[in-house]
Structure formats: C-alpha cells, structure tokens
Amino acid sequence: MTTYVALLYSIVLGPGRRVVMSDLRAMAAGLGLANPRTLVATGNLVFEANGSSVAELERSLEAAFAQKFGKHVDIIVRDGEAWLKLVAANPFPEEAGRDPDQVAVRVMREPVTADVIERLRPYVAADEKLAAVNGDIWLYFSRSVGASRLLGALTPRRAGGIGTSRNWNTVRRLGELVAGGGPGPEPCAK
Known part of the structure; x- marks a missing residue:
C-alpha cells in the first residue's frame, strides 16, 4: 500500500455550510481508500491505496466529493514520498x-x-x-x-x-502522519 496526502482547495459549501471531517473520511472509505484520516478541519486527508495513479485518485476524489457534497472542489494528491x-x-x-x-x-x-x-x-x-x-x-x-x-x-x-x-504547521504535521508518527487524527472505519 502507498500512503497519499490529498489537499482540498476549499471545503466551504456555501453560507454557514462546511464539510465535516468525519463525512470526508467516510467518503474516502467509500472509494475503497484504506485508513482515511484527516488533520485539522481544513480538508487535509491522508490515506493508503494500491495501484492508482495520482491523477486517477484526484479524479475519483473530486467526483466523489461533488456527488456527496454537491459542489466541485479541486483536490491535489501527492504520494507519501513526494510529500x-x-x-x-x-x-x-x-x-x-x-x-x-x-x-x-x-x-x-x-x-x-x-x-x-x-x-x-x-x-x-x-x-x-x-x-x-x-x-x-x-x-x-x-x-x-x-x-x-x-x-x-x-x-x-x-x-x-x-x-x-x-x-508550515500543517505541512509538517502531514509529513509526520505520512512518516507514521505525529498526532493521531480520528480514523474512519469502513
């Protein structure tokens, strides 16, 4: 399994509406992504997957986000090594x-x-x-x-x-998650 970091451009859905991180983790789990976890409530997702390219993951996550939350959001994905x-x-x-x-x-x-x-x-x-x-x-x-x-x-x-x-605080903490250390964000079970 390869670890990935996904960054959402914006998670504001409209006046007074935001994406709840447990919903984002559930969305990722629904795509078959393993061990989805989030860091702070600003759209930082870490997960594991096999056999997918970064571009495929970006497309899948963006499509699932639009379907679940009713709005397109650009999502940037990097594998753990690149992060x-x-x-x-x-x-x-x-x-x-x-x-x-x-x-x-x-x-x-x-x-x-x-x-x-x-x-x-x-x-x-x-x-x-x-x-x-x-x-x-x-x-x-x-x-x-x-x-x-x-x-x-x-x-x-x-x-x-x-x-x-x-x-930098977020970048560094995501790096700790990728490396297997750092804070223990709440994971989502399938």
Whole structure:
C-alpha cells in the first residue's frame, strides 16, 4: 500500500455550510481508500491505496466529493514520498522555525515555471519571500497574511494553474502522519 496526502482547495459549501471531517473520511472509505484520516478541519486527508495513479485518485476524489457534497472542489494528491520531499525542500527553514504560520507552500497540480514566479514578484512586499521549489510555490509572509498582496495574487491564472496553500504547521504535521508518527487524527472505519 502507498500512503497519499490529498489537499482540498476549499471545503466551504456555501453560507454557514462546511464539510465535516468525519463525512470526508467516510467518503474516502467509500472509494475503497484504506485508513482515511484527516488533520485539522481544513480538508487535509491522508490515506493508503494500491495501484492508482495520482491523477486517477484526484479524479475519483473530486467526483466523489461533488456527488456527496454537491459542489466541485479541486483536490491535489501527492504520494507519501513526494510529500516528504516537499517537507524537506522548505526554502525558508529559519523563518519556519521562528514564524511557522507565516511560511506557506502552494502545492500545485502541475509544476510552476520560472515565468510564473516572475509574474508574482511585483506582488511580493520587501519583507516577504517567494521561491519555487520542485514545482511548488513557497512563501514567507513576514506580516499579516491577510494584508499581503501576494496572497491575493495566487489565483490559478497568475499562479500557473490549480493549487492550494498550506502553512508550515500543517505541512509538517502531514509529513509526520505520512512518516507514521505525529498526532493521531480520528480514523474512519469502513
């Protein structure tokens, strides 16, 4: 079995409606995915599966989500090895140690190109950092994330396609789950 991480772009279904993580785990179990577990209530799913490609898993999860919750949501899937590589590639380790909630990565479905990073540079404030590592976009917000122009610029058009952002705390904790340690989120039995 291979371990996978699935990141949902947004789990807001409409005014006052959110996806309950137990429902997300049940949806994954219904697809035959083994040991589905979630981390925080923002659409982070870890599971095991055999014989499926990342693209197949993304399509299956997106279709099941739309059927169960009535809304399409982009879902980015990485296998465990790729996730651990992403964790190890953090280009801002000093900032992550000091301000882990101010370091984020936009995990991309397709790798970004150098021109995407150059298009985003005008939105980076003097006290912020931007880097592309292994096709993902890493960010350091040294001030309020909500006040950053860069955050607003991370649209699919400007960022080079479908992606979703997670802060360093979440990235690291998902890495711990993939590696077999870390917090014990509530699993879902089939």
